[in-house]
Amino acid sequence: MDYNFNFAAVWRDFDLLMAGLGLGIFLAIISIAIGCVIGLLAAFGMLSKNRAIRVLSSAYVSAIRNTPILVLILFTFFALPQLGIRLGKIESFIATLSIYSGAYLTEVFRAGLIALPIGLREAGLTIGLTEQRTKLFITIPVMFRNVLPSLSNNFISLFKDTSLAAAIAVPELTFYARKINVETFRVIETWMVVSLMYVAACYVIAAILRRVESRLAIPR
């Protein structure tokens, strides 16, 4: 194998790669924030007394979870304009990723809600809170602190899914990697650097989230 390594081509555009990485993390943060809201609503929907709402929520979850995210991304970007819903690349990607993460978070939140001791809700009602306020001030905060570890796992896999934004030309890390790859033909260097950047970013994010988790965990 005669291949002369030349990282100069990659370092020259390293600031582009870093900008791409930043955009990826940004996309993941926005999407998980919106996804949390969707997930929370659908989780309560799945536990609702109303059969129609229950069926609707679980249909949403199983439809999204069993469809490849690339199909969802392409659907939102290329097919929704047919209905008159025209979104920019980034908005369309955020919308897709939020709905996608919402489905996964629904399962997380549902499990979290079921695992809560019944006494929690009863205590809230006993001290005179309404049903909504019990949820808002007692059940949801406690559930959130319990499910933090799965929440961070979800965030990391969501961050990795932002690489697919390259398919609709959102300029994130993978997009720039393909660009540098095609322009310079420094194939091995490009993909080595980029995948190491992803791995490093995942490690750092995981480390940060673990600290956040231990800060917010319920002391036992």
Place this chain on the structure above:
Amino acid sequence: MEILEAIIAVWAARWPILDGIGNTLLISGVAIAWGTMLGLGVGLLLTYGNLGVRLFVRIYSDFLRGTPVFVLILACFYILSVIGIDLSAFEAGIFALTLFCSSHVGEIVRGALQAIPRGQTEAAKSIGLTFSQTLFSVLFPQALRQILPTWVNTATEIVKASTLLSIIGVVELLLSVQQVISRAYLSMELYFFAGFVYFLINFAIEKTGRYVERKVAIPS
């Protein structure tokens, strides 16, 4: 009636689309089979290897899990051809999915093996079983039951990840549908159709998994 048009377009392209479905199933099936075998090895080495081996396999697994599948596929596709391993896009894609699958199955296997109480191994040793006998008659039967649900999940992940091969030009289900779209301009109906077929495939996998789970469950 655009739905009617879409049905006509799909019917006209039924053979290419069926070919695409066949390719999707073939790619996923091969990647899951090889990935699972490799993953069993990874899991065993992660659990029972000596320090050096464990470290090496840990880096392998963390690297693969930290990199998005999309980047993995692109990297395999471009890098393998540069270093003189001449694989088609089809084979390079299967290779990437196999690596991806192996790291995930490896972690599942490690988790399941470590979850088995130590007493089991000790008991096996004290009745004079060798290591491989312990592994195959005592540990695996218990571990496999625990692995099954997560493994089924991984299988559906692989089916979903196989869509990414469309970007390197492998004509699987998504690309075959996209080819119809470029002729018929019915992106909404046809992307919906593609999503629905993937949903059916994954739904079938999930249901089969549940069925097998019930069949092999230890009666209580």
